[in-house]
Amino acid sequence: IVGAEALMRWHSPTRGLVSPDNFIPAAEETGLIVQLGDWALRKACTAAAGWPHAMRIAVNVSAVQIKSGSFARSVISALAFSGVPAHRLELEITETVLMDESDTVLKTLS
Secondary structure (H helix, E strand, O other), rough: OOOEEEEOEEEOOEEEEEHHHHHHHHHHHHHHHHHHHHHHHHHHHHHHHOOOOEEEEEEEOHHHHHOOOOOOHHHHHHHHHHHHHHHHEEEEOOOOHHHHHHHEEEEEEE
């Protein structure tokens, strides 16, 4: 095993396991995805801190997170909090985000 991917899931007390397809769009529309994404990033990095040093963690990133203006700070904060070196974190960005928001994505990630 060389790494793992952190996947967000919602365990609703009334609806059971809710697919990300059913809650991520609403979180993006309301802007809540920024806080959810920050939380997921920090949790994933904290979990990875306890793994062997060669293992990587991959985290999905929303276009809304990237456009929020605070994404780079969130990544730096999660890495600093967890002590995980940056080379162990992989950010997963969809092709659609790269095509639709290429200037913003490149500016944010550079």
